[in-house]
Amino acid sequence: MKMTGLSKTSVGVKNLDTRKLEGCVVLLNGASGFWHEPERSEFKKGESRTFSLARFYSVSKRQFNYKTDTISRISVNCKKPQGSAVVFETNQGFDGFLK
Numbered sequence: 001m002k003m004t005g006l007s008k009t010s011v012g013v014k015n016l017d018t019r020k021l022e023g024c025v026v027l028l029n030g031a032s033g034f035w036h037e038p039e040r041s042e043f044k045k046g047e048s049r050t051f052s053l054a055r056f057y058s059v060s061k062r063q064f065n066y067k068t069d070t071i072s073r074i075s076v077n078c079k080k081p082q083g084s085a086v087v088f089e090t091n092q093g094f095d096g097f098l099k
Helices: none
Strands: 002-006 010-014 021-030 034-043 048-052 071-079 082-089
Touching: 002 071, 002 082, 010 021, 010 071, 034 048
Parallel strands: none
Antiparallel strands: 002 010, 010 048, 021 034, 021 071, 071 082
């Protein structure tokens, strides 16, 4: 997995695996630990998906707000095959995507 883009309104993720990934959740870790799960996502081989930041919620169901919330880490967790990948960390910057 790698991040393909990050803006004030969305985050893009691409599947670099040769397999189809099922049951995936995108997680934004910052002060409140937001996640994206309107439905669990699938990624076909080489597929890119874009997720709106307005669809990320905290434990209390508060929406992500780019004016007050910060993103320190973005990761993707999948059920099949089971695993996770960190695609962004603030201390790595945009040139330091973790794959």
